[in-house]
Amino acid sequence: MTVRNEIHRLVEAAFGRAQSAGELPALELPEFAVERPARPEHGDFAVSLALRLARAARMPPLQIAQAIARHLDRPEFLDRVEVAPPGFINFFLNDRWVCRQVEAILAAGPEYGRVSPGPGLNIQVEFVSANPVGPLHVGNGRGAVLGSTLANILGLAGHRVTREYYINDAGSQMDAFYRSLWARYLQALGHEAEFPPDGYPGQYLVEIAREIVAEHGDRFARMPEAEGRLALGKLGVEKVLGLIRRDLADLRVEFDVWYSEQSLYDSGLFQKVLNLLRERGFVEEREGALWFVSTALGEDKDNVLIRSNGLPTYFASDIAYHYDKFAIRKFDRVIDIWGADHQGHVPRMKAAVQALGFDPDRLIILLTQMVTLRRGAEVVRLSKRTGEIITLREVIDEVGADACRYFFL
Structure with missing residues (x-):
């Protein structure tokens, strides 16, 4: 059970005991949330249930919160509980208990956090x-x-x-890719070829074309153009997917x-x-x-x-x-x-x-949301190496997968 769920259970039980003691009227407990306060001085978790009950109970919310707090159990993970105007119950975790959780997490290893909610979806x-x-x-x-x-x-x-x-891998963007790679392929073979105005101008396409020439020579150029362009394009897609798979694998x-x-x-x-x-x-x-x-x-x-x-x-x-x-x-x-x-x-x-x-x-x-890269105070918009858009590969190479995963989240 999580701390949040345990606090929810503690409040439910305390509410019932306060009613049994005659400190709160016989009301049905409404749904309520255990929240994380925006400011640390307001605790690690907070409940605003009293504010929701005030009208039905015909009591000041601060008085309701005090009644619930008096009947709260104090498990080991809690350091203290404070009631704050206009009717918040603030929960502060025990620092020593929090520190011990590091040992529990390390001991659990990859199984830490696994729960059994019944038949999963x-x-x-x-x-x-x-x-x-x-x-x-x-x-x-x-x-x-x-x-x-x-x-x-x-x-x-x-x-x-x-x-x-x-x-x-369907639609107009693929047609533009095929025509772009065809032009770079012919250029890599030493032929004159006009680059399409709606093509993909990145240097990566020049490198892929050179790689294909090294592996297959002029094989595709010897085919009828439509057939050769299609076959070359499909090979180019596989090579791009290879780059994508590599980068994602390195990002785990x-x-x-x-x-x-x-x-x-x-x-x-x-x-x-x-x-x-x-x-x-x-x-x-x-x-x-x-x-x-x-x-x-x-x-x-x-x-x-x-x-x-x-x-x-x-x-x-x-x-x-x-x-x-x-x-x-x-x-x-x-x-x-x-x-x-x-x-x-x-x-x-x-x-x-x-x-x-x-x-x-x-x-x-x-x-x-969109990503903004900074190197120090400077916003980085273009790759130093290519002068083009910054690739995921460059960021992984510079800061590593762990830093990428942490900051992207």
Whole structure:
């Protein structure tokens, strides 16, 4: 049992004894929380139950708090209990007891914190899920550490946890990546090749192209261009994923499943889900595009599923992906960890889950805030080595995995 839960139990028992002693009227105990005070002089934990009881008890909250405090047991972990105006009960932990917990934690080893809540839930935690078009940047690190830590805690709490990385290997960004790598590959072979204006200009792509030339020579250049570009692009994605896997492993972030977005289309699942939404009346065709009628579920606007050019939106494939999570793999809870720039997508994703026939409360979306790097007092925005965005690899190499995990949390 945690200290917080034990204090909750102590207060419940003291409330009952105060009633039995006639110091408090016969009232039903309302729900209350054991909180951490903002200021240390107010204790390690505090309860404001008396403030909630004052109206019903027709007593000053300070008097109620004093009555409860008089009947509190004093277990070993408590140093003292203080009542403070207007009706707080503040709990101070015993310093010697706190110090002894270090020995208990070390003795328990990896088992420390494990609880047995009964039959656990089947929970998926999907996090990072960066496009495989380049190395992870420092901002990806926060979501990686948060997801990894949350999954570890859920596992210790007795739940069955699946850690999943959703590989966004379909759509327009992949086409831009393929064309970018094709240009760098031809340049590495000594050919003239124009770099696409919407391409990925990072130095990492030049290095990947040189590596492929060293391994395969002009093999892809000898193919018909469309065929060669596709084969080269797929190889490039594998190499980028290799970099991503390496960086995450060095950060001690592990995944059980690497799920390909493209597989949604290859398996026919995307079309199946689109047909399901159409049958349920949540798909309309207008302006040459297919729309998800999210306004029917309380949203302020509808959202495009298939653009007028015939290409699916990222949102459309995400709906099919979440159908797979709930309908096929039958997770009890799904936790998505997204960057703060995706905040506006949360309501429509919840609406889509509801349209598929599932309780939207089973989907929990956590948003991570942006990362600011400082070296001393200076805010660091660009890599010294490349003059480009700072990669997660550079931060791991400079400060180590432990410091990364600590500060990202």
